[in-house]
Amino acid sequence: MIFVHYIFPKASSCDKILLKDGKNGGLMKYLKIIGIVVVILAVIGIGIGVKYKMDQQKVQEDMVKVVKANEKLIGDDLKSQDKYHKIKSISINYDSIKKSPMGGIIVDGYVNNKKDLTFVSGLQRYDGSVETDGTAPRARLFDYLEKEEE
Template identity: 30%
Template sequence: MKKKWIIILGIVIIIILGLGVKFYMDEEKSNKEMMNVVYSDEAKEVFEIRLKALDAKALTEEGVIHSYKIDKESIKHNPMGGINVTLIINNDSELNITYTINNFNGELSGGASSISEKLSKLLGRWEENK
């Protein structure tokens, strides 16, 4: 009888370990897919269009936004769909924009965005309460 319980316990442990490994592998695959999307040429185009909508002279010497880089640690699955990603502007972590990018009908598009207070002020989009 004791041997039977040990065998059952062993099987349960193997099943739990197997499910854990599968969950981990699925999570890794999902993270890799999100990285591929965020670092794709199509995403770069979406980011640059959105940046130029905020600053007509973005990515030039005359613009407020001279450069951007993707904050790799910020890339997360959005529970409402899409991928959340933060762009660091001009290598200043206080100048950032967080986007939700989505894939609709096989085409990437920028969804909601959130602009840091410091960047918003530089772009002239911030009004102090009087």
């Protein structure tokens, strides 16, 4: 009883919990309850984490669908900057698709099956329709598009 008063000097209810009939039976019961609560909280935390990951995966799949549906729009925007008509095809890097800070979609791609001729494009929803938020060639593609000869 002195040990309990040393740890919990004003907790008379702890005397009843920790020292039931002068033994540690109450302490073991208390620790078992704490253990069960910790396990329940861990299961809930894991469940929330799994749900979050599944939601993120669904959002990513939806963004890929939007980009696939509007690939021609990206190509037309990029080809409008091609004054010598060098762009024959565009390829989208679907692994690069991410949500922009302004709520749209940012995607990387390349032209003419040359992975060093890259561009970045943004898609945004305006008044219910999807439009490009700008398609910008990166340095090598920009230089390639500016030269008259191929």
